[in-house]
Amino acid sequence: MANILVVEDEKPISDLITMNLKLVGHQFVKAFSGAEMLPILEQEQFDLILLDVMLPGLDGFEMIRRIRHHHVPVIFITARDSLADRITGFDLGAEDYIIKPFEILELLARINVVLRRNVQEHTEFMADGVDVHLAARKIYKDGEIVELTAREFDLLEVLIQNRNIALSREKLLELAWGYEFEGDTRTVDVHIRQLRKKLGWEERIKTVFKLGYRLESEG
CATH class of the missing domain: 3.40.50.2300 (Response regulator)
Known part of the structure; x- marks a missing residue:
């Protein structure tokens, strides 16, 4: 960073x-x-x-x-x-x-x-065997490519850029979907479930009670 x-x-x-x-x-x-x-x-x-x-x-x-x-x-x-x-x-x-x-x-x-x-900054994030290349929009888990939808990747990028910070569902919609998105906040829950399943991050992406989600990172 x-x-x-x-x-x-x-x-x-x-x-x-x-x-x-x-x-x-x-x-x-x-x-x-x-x-x-x-x-x-x-x-x-x-x-x-x-x-x-x-x-x-x-x-x-x-x-x-x-x-x-x-x-x-x-x-x-x-x-x-x-x-x-x-x-x-x-x-x-x-x-x-x-x-x-x-x-x-x-x-x-x-x-x-x-x-x-x-800045040509470091654009990789690694955790639990998952290697995320933000600039290239590519993800590898244990060396194998992981396929995400464009919206799933946008949401993942927001979580990584704001790691260790609790983000409300509304804020995640605003940052990942755009200011003009007027959809149901439950769509965030659906995409979070998919990210957890595809990346094996059930414990990495934490649910924040009555608020939203937080990506935990040591670094």
Whole structure:
């Protein structure tokens, strides 16, 4: 997965972001100001920077100007929600501009979009003899190919990208079927049963009581 630099001066928000990055398998480094961020960038390579705008000292807009030579994609995360600020952020080269407060699942989804667009990241997931190649959309179990429908694979990809996070049936429909899908949430249960059967993941894909499902992963 990706190595992400989180530059956020509010510790509770920084902790929330990094806790969830860890849950889905990303690595991270924290910084709490622009001054702290600069030497870290000189010492380590990152796939993405999550950058607050209202930082102590130099703000995020100035920081993105100073780090352009590193060629690392940036997502702004900020309470500054004016149209002028958003335009400034994109004009400076940001990949995305997320307004606080935000839903953590939306943040993770937007991170995945930027990583897919910019990073040749590791796109395999392995568990219990199953090897999932996300980019190639191929799955092997004990060396044998496993045939999934397109929708089953879409659902599996969402579970992998949000592993160790409990997702409601409605959220799974939204992420795997699309925002405009208006079908019965029981279709999620049907597809989960098929995934469990085909992959042998009866214990890997957990049912979360009165909510939905969670894919458990050690890494």
